[in-house]
Amino acid sequence: MLFKSRKGLDFTRKKRKVNHKAVRSVSIWIVEIIIVVLLAFITVFFFGKRVGVVGKSMETSLYSDEQVLVNKFIYKVSKPKKNDIIVFKPNGNKKSPYYLRRVIATPGDSVQIKNGMIYINGKMLQENRRVATIENPGIANKKIRLNKDEYFVLGDNRNNSEDSRYSSVGNVKAKYIEGKAWLKVVPFSRVGFVK
Numbered sequence: 001m002l003f004k005s006r007k008g009l010d011f012t013r014k015k016r017k018v019n020h021k022a023v024r025s026v027s028i029w030i031v032e033i034i035i036v037v038l039l040a041f042i043t044v045f046f047f048g049k050r051v052g053v054v055g056k057s058m059e060t061s062l063y064s065d066e067q068v069l070v071n072k073f074i075y076k077v078s079k080p081k082k083n084d085i086i087v088f089k090p091n092g093n094k095k096s097p098y099y100l101r102r103v104i105a106t107p108g109d110s111v112q113i114k115n116g117m118i119y120i121n122g123k124m125l126q127e128n129r130r131v132a133t134i135e136n137p138g139i140a141n142k143k144i145r146l147n148k149d150e151y152f153v154l155g156d157n158r159n160n161s162e163d164s165r166y167s168s169v170g171n172v173k174a175k176y177i178e179g180k181a182w183l184k185v186v187p188f189s190r191v192g193f194v195k
Contacts, residue, residue, distance in 0.1 A: 050068070053100060055160075056161075057160065057161035058085070058102075059160075060157075061194070063190075066186060066187065067185050068100070068183060069182050070180065071181075074180050075177060079107075080103050080106065082104065084103045086101060086172070087177070087178045088178055089178070090176070091176070092175070092176045099163075102154055102155070103151050103152075104118060105151065107150055110146070111143070111146070111152045112140055113138075114141070116134045116137075134159065139166065139167060146171055151172045
């Protein structure tokens with residue numbers, strides 16, 4: 001024997017017992033971290049765009065300087081519906097800030113504003129929320145027929161909004177829609193789903 005045991009010292013290797021409980025606990029912890037990172041990646045990929053509200057167009061639903069998360073995924077599997085608040089660049093203008101407006105009419109619909117009221121396909125629009133009578137119908141004073149890829153949008157603050165009534169915005173083409181306004185995140189006091 002090369003090594004002699006002196007006064008109780010033993011230099012031979014002893015087989016360590018594996019603590020299976022600790023290994024299992026660490027393995028679960030690693031899997032949980034991987035799942036959280038994956039969920040964070042998916043959330044950022046689909047809802048990662050944060051857009052600021054500019055101006056008073058969407059009051060009282062959204063206020064200037066609020067921040068909202070945009071659901072970029074939803075319109076890849078479905079189409080915007082009436083009453084959705086969409087996020088878009090008017091006429092695809094990349095230098096323009098994002099606009100947030102409510103969908104009033106969808107492809108194939110006709111829209112006209114007369115006597116301060118909105119008519120979709122000849123029927124007066126009944127809205128669930130209280131909105132002002134429209135003072136300026138803009139280009140919608142005459143009937144507008146939407147093409148298969150166009151949406152007519154208005155701000156909730158009808159008399160203080162640049163929206164589809166004006167040629168600077170016009171009918172919003174589907175290809176310019178970034179997504180659906182989904183969640184208010186700033187300021188903290190107004191955090192909640194966009195309605």
